[in-house]
Amino acid sequence: MEDKISLEDNRFRLSSLSEKETAKIVGISKECRGDNRRRLLDLGFVKGADICIDLLSPLNNPKAYLIKGTSIALRNSQASHILIQKNHHYAG
Amino acid sequence: MQDEKITNACDTCSHFNADGLKKLGVNTDNFDFVIALAGNPNTGKSTVFNALTGLKQHTGNWPGKTVVRAEGAFEYNDQKYKLVDLPGTYSLLSTSQDEEVARDFILFGKPNVTIIVVDANRLERNLNLVLQILEITDKAVLCLNLMDEAKRNMIDIDERTLARDLGIPVVPTSARFNSGIPELIQTVSDVANGKIICKPHIVKNIPDNIKKAVEKLSTEIKVQFPEIPNSRWIAFRLLEGDESIINALRKNEFV
Numbered sequence: 001m002e003d004k005i006s007l008e009d010n011r012f013r014l015s016s017l018s019e020k021e022t023a024k025i026v027g028i029s030k031e032c033r034g035d036n037r038r039r040l041l042d043l044g045f046v047k048g049a050d051i052c053i054d055l056l057s058p059l060n061n062p063k064a065y066l067i068k069g070t071s072i073a074l075r076n077s078q079a080s081h082i083l084i085q086k087n088h089h090y091a092g
Numbered sequence: 093m094q095d096e097k098i099t100n101a102c103d104t105c106s107h108f109n110a111d112g113l114k115k116l117g118v119n120t121d122n123f124d125f126v127i128a129l130a131g132n133p134n135t136g137k138s139t140v141f142n143a144l145t146g147l148k149q150h151t152g153n154w155p156g157k158t159v160v161r162a163e164g165a166f167e168y169n170d171q172k173y174k175l176v177d178l179p180g181t182y183s184l185l186s187t188s189q190d191e192e193v194a195r196d197f198i199l200f201g202k203p204n205v206t207i208i209v210v211d212a213n214r215l216e217r218n219l220n221l222v223l224q225i226l227e228i229t230d231k232a233v234l235c236l237n238l239m240d241e242a243k244r245n246m247i248d249i250d251e252r253t254l255a256r257d258l259g260i261p262v263v264p265t266s267a268r269f270n271s272g273i274p275e276l277i278q279t280v281s282d283v284a285n286g287k288i289i290c291k292p293h294i295v296k297n298i299p300d301n302i303k304k305a306v307e308k309l310s311t312e313i314k315v316q317f318p319e320i321p322n323s324r325w326i327a328f329r330l331l332e333g334d335e336s337i338i339n340a341l342r343k344n345e346f347v
Binding site for chain 2: 038039042043044068069070
């Protein structure tokens with residue numbers, strides 16, 4: 001079944017999230033530190049938050065993500081620091 | 093002369109004017125209190141500002157509209173209040189250039205009362221900034237704005253518990269329709285005059301070693317700069333190596 005595949009080590013970078021998927025944030029990667037890390041946390045990218053794509057730009061970079069009720073645009077280089085767990089989508 | 097300019101219907105309404113409110117527009121001389129308006133981007137700070145001062149500071153439904161601070165004034169019960177509208181910010185810690193305006197004013201401008209405007213629809217996201225502001229100042233009022241929208245979205249907020257947990261007064265408003273503004277003015281005036289004493293929530297679960305370092309630094313800061321009201325917060329920033337705070341201390345901007 002579809003959800004069985006996604007159960008295996010379900011960890012991705014936010015930059016790999018596609019338009020129709022939803023996910024939960026697992027954390028921010030250790031390679032992102034200091035001010036950049038602080039900034040992402042302040043914008044609401046915290047552990048446990050639900051996230052999905054809100055808007056795409058013509059070149060798919062940056063992308064606007066819907067997080068805690070607000071749309072925040074990130075470059076893919078920033079989004080790649082955010083680790084997510086994709087939600088299962090049941091067929092139907 | 094300023095009085096003649098006021099032609100808004102609200103000024104003549106008995107409900108709004110009953111307690112001696114006078115919008116003074118840009119006339120900010122000889123004020124008794126300085127009030128700062130802070131909050132996340134796009135929560136309606138400028139709308140609250142206009143409702144209080146009678147000014148027509150440009151408002152718009154997009155974040156990042158206010159990038160410099162705007163000033164106005166109102167008079168309430170024969171006391172003059174200077175109101176400072178700040179750019180929206182998500183945090184006082186990591187700042188972009190316009191957010192720095194907000195942070196510097198809350199830190200160095202020493203407002204008598206800080207009105208923290210939050211979006212009732214996105215309370216969770218807003219509380220981050222609220223707690224950070226409460227670390228710096230204990231004279232604050234939470235303005236729970238966009239209540240009309242929250243009602244439409246079926247969001248119900250337990251204001252009393254929120255006020256108790258945060259330790260500051262909470263006033264629900266819809267600044268766009270002027271609702272809650274009289275209550276907000278009354279609350280701000282009570283806090284400014286010491287009739288309401290705020291006991292803000294302060295984050296307590298700090299590891300022992302950090303706590304000790306902060307206490308040590310904080311006492312030294314108090315010795316060097318006796319006028320700094322928020323030495324604990326400064327100590328935290330110094331430990332983090334916050335450049336702008338270090339520079340501000342060097343240049344003595346806090347006094």
